[in-house]
Amino acid sequence: MTTNGNTTTIVVREPLDPTPEQVLVLKRYANASRACFNFAYGLKHEAQQRWVRGRDRLMLEGLSREEANREAPKVSVPRASDVQRIFLAVREKPLAGPLREGESEHRRMFRWWAGVNAIVCQQAFRDADTAFANWRGSARRAGEGVGYPRPKRVGRCRDSFRMTSVRLVASDLRHVRIGGERDPAGQRALIVRLHRPARRLAREIARGGVVKMVTVAREGSQWWVSFNVRIALPPPARLSRRQKEAGTVGVDLGIAVFAATSEPVITADGKEQLFDNPRHLDNARRQLRKWQRRMARRHVKGLPAHRQSAGWREARDQVAHLMGLVAQRRASTQHLLSKQLVTQFAHVALEDLRVKNMTRTARGTVEAPGRNVAAKAGLNRAILDVGFAEIRRQVEYKAKWHGVTVTAVNPAYTSQTCHRCGHVDRKSRRTRSLFQCTRCGHATHADIGAAHNIKHRALNLEANEPQ
Known part of the structure; x- marks a missing residue:
């Protein structure tokens, strides 16, 4: 969701059911969009390389890198x-070059554009501008650099294209019309x-939304x-x-336990504080390994x-299908948890991971060389499978819809601190799930204790903020 002045843009996502011919x-x-992006990328990359060559010549003449960047001849991208x-x-x-055997005329250099809606190519050129x-x-703003x-490679990039000439068929709300070419041959x-x-989507359009x-x-x-739908900014x-009475909740995300909360969360099964990790990727690993091995065996190098x-393509499609399901x-799972948090509490506290x-x-x-590489790789997969950053992103944008405050706190020592007396000792973490303070003897589930510490830090931050 993006906000601009008095309007905001929301995304409504729907699954398609195309026929094999439509696929x-x-x-x-999608292939035309990828090829157009690469066409624009080639022109921009060549211009960028001309500037780099000019800068490098100045560096060979004795200028520093910063001076060469300033004095390098300008290049129009x-x-x-x-x-x-x-x-x-x-x-x-x-x-x-010469004609191929059996050809009466030369083939065109860019055959992939013929018959494709021109808007697909125009949007791909704009995507290259954005990239x-x-x-x-990125060098002029805070955060990680870009x-x-x-270039986009077949099999390495997502098959996608962007258009404006796509609309909902309002008669039954079960079909969309994807625009074509005016040329009868297209x-x-x-x-x-x-x-x-x-x-x-029909409701948003009826309320005045514009695709x-x-x-x-x-x-x-x-x-x-x-569909990117622009709607009027709601009040x-x-x-x-219920949110005011519930107050603040601290959330500790983890691997063995998907999420632990300082306060009970109402779910379909009752009130819960510990959410089991569904381990979606691990559950699909057996089938994934099977088809990935077939894909590797059937692959012809070069x-x-x-x-x-056809066997390799079958295995590739099965791998893609399984990864899509995961x-x-x-x-x-992420949407369910994030919605429960923002609809039941007035303040959500998360770790700034x-x-x-x-x-x-x-x-x-x-x-x-590193040590325990395989174990660390497994841990990395488990962290990415949970999706810590995605859960935080969903909580933050949904919080704006429900008037909820979100605070990200320093995660240091949250699992080694007693939330009763504040004593910090790694020995208090007796096992993965048991926390027993070495000073006051308070015992609790380690993840729930960490969630309480996250909550207390968020409340302290809020209390110390200047009014």
Whole structure:
């Protein structure tokens, strides 16, 4: 959700149920979007390299890197409009060189654009602009830097494309219309069935929402359509009586226990403070290993994906299907927990975790190899499977809808501190689940005790904030 002035943009996501013939068209659109992005990337990368060569010449003349950056000759990097103009000029050009055997005329250099809606290419050019702008701007803002953009590779990037000419067929709310080409020889518009009625999208449009952009993407074996809907900014949310009475809740995220809360959370099974980790990835590991091994055995080194055997493509599709299921189940668990927290409490306290640092590899280098690399890799997979950062992101944006305050606190020693007397001692953590203070003797579940410490730190931060 993004806010701009008096309006806000929400995303409504619906699963598609295309026919096999329609899947081929969606793949063709996605491939065209990827190729257009790479076309723009090539032009921008070449301009960037010209600037780098000019800077390096100045450094060879004795200038420092900072001075060379300032004095390097300016290079014009083509923007989306420039890329489109260049593309329109060269897309009909034939391939250079002699004709192939059996060919009467040269094939065109860029055959993939024919019949594809022009908006798909235009949006891909704009995506390339955004990628380079994010890279340049990351050095001037706080937080983690953004790496240099990379071209999109088949099998390594998500199959997706963006369009504006996608709309809901309002007669039954079970179909969407994906725009085609005006040229009679091009791709005609598609009417694609949805898995379920798009009632939420229809409600937002009926309230005055305007669909600004639509993304069609494949996740695993499932195609999805995501509508960016601009709506009027709702009035500030007011806390309910139940939220005010519940007050603050501290949440400790973990591996053995998915989440532990300082206060009971009302669920379908009653009141709970400890949420078991569903371990979605581990539950699918057996089937994943089976198909990944088949995929590895059937792979022919040196051949591109479209020339691999049908058996390899079958194994690849099964792996994608399983990974898609894991992602959907993980998202369902995360959304359920985050919604329960923001609808039942007025203040949610979380740990300010640095997940990127927590999941760094222990492999080391050739000169200084790491230890317990396999165990650390398993821990990293488990952390990423829970999705600490994603849960925090969901809690933060949903909190705005319900008027809830979210506080992120320092996670240091939360599991080694007694929330009764404040004594810090790692020996108080007797086992993974048992905490017994070495000073006052207070005993509790270690994760629940950590959740209480998170809650107390959040309340202290709130009390010490200047009014």
